[in-house]
Amino acid sequence: MTDTPRIVIVGAGPAGIRAAETLVAAGLRPIVVDEGARAGGQIYRRPPPGFTRPAETLYGSEAPKAQALHSLFDRLATTGAVEHLAESSVLAIDRAEGLHVLTPTGRRVVPCDRLILATGATDRLVPVPGWQSPGVYSLGAAQIALKAQGIALGQRLVLAGSGPLLTLVALQLVKAGADVAAVLDTAPMSAQAAGLTGLMARPAFALRGLAMRARLGRLYHSGVTLKKIEADARGVTAILWTAASGAERRTECDMVGLGWHLRAETQLAGLAGCAFDYNETWAQWLPRADRLGRAREGLYLAGDGLRILGADGAEVSGRLAATACLQDLDMPAPDPVADLKRLATLERFALGLARAFPWPADHLRTLPDATVVCRCEGVTAGELRATADYGGPEANRVKSLGRVGMGRCQGRYCQLAGADLIASHAQITTAAVGRLREQAPIRPAPVGAWVKGPPDTAGSD
Known part of the structure; x- marks a missing residue:
């Protein structure tokens, strides 16, 4: 270990940005590795330069938060307070060498004394007969296409699944002028009502969600059963579903977007040696860490890759992970009490979401x-x-x-x-089935990137 600790943050979403801010304030210069061309993560994904749709349209009521985070990271990067490896993916972790990172110019080995993983989450999907057909996407893919390119992935769309993202993406598409034929939620109203107690931990946020739901009007259907996605040689043609009343329905469409809340992105955490526990509430394996995100010596987790708490929770956990890192380095660190209190509130709200929109x-x-x-x-x-x-x-x-x-x-x-x-x-039990072991590379990589070897090493000074 060098005199100045080499700290790497993987992910430049809300968690990674706040972690970087905290470390920079303590006098450190972390390396931030991110797959995006510009910081913001999936939730605050930024369009290419010259994109004409305003932030208020892209992010709705969250536009001020998104713009503040974008500006913060841009300032850190342009002033050299952080080293930003954009459009780069961590493929493997070697405890001795560091991180093997695929960059636009080839593979680099990034030495690392301490690692903060802020890898976020991906869509959690349930198979539906016919979902392998052309024209079936995840809700996240539909949202990325809208934010990054201003397009809808079809002419007549049906969105199906459950969770806040279902309502959010549907409303964003409707506001953008897309033809949304139906929004099909598998969560019955009884489950959604049962989750209200937890949701009231953040009453303003919950009421905002209900208002968004109301704006969908008759497009929204709860308690549905998805039966089949029909398709021909050209792609999706319709979706068959059963309403809560038991009535059989067929909705013609050329695109279906699916998603059941989120799945923590944990491949790197597994490669880094994290232990995991099966979480019955979220119906998935989640990494084991303390309240600050400390998973083991030199490894810290933040954001939805640790706890499914959304963008606000990611900001809090990013600060906490960086705080834990500073504590372990015996450096002056922020007092975590206020963030831990905020974290508890966000966890109560998240528990309400999990109960309202079950797997x-x-x-x-x-x-x-x-x-x-x-x-x-x-x-x-x-x-x-x-x-x-x-x-x-x-x-x-x-x-x-x-x-x-x-x-x-x-x-x-x-x-x-x-x-x-x-x-x-x-x-x-599902826990007894176990979880798949991670194997490097965790992303597809050109064979040449490994045969030729890394052209240089980042952060070696």
């Missing part, structure tokens, strides 16, 4: 055998069940024998649903 486990248990579960490898529910019968109901055995989770996404979009499906078939 549709019943849908997974009854998934037809012909339904594709792993879109990358084309593995069906029937093949998954048969593999579990043959090799045993353990996630990594099913992966090695049946190829589920071996594709481009490395299980990001099929692991959670696949584990639930295996568990229900074997009549065991």
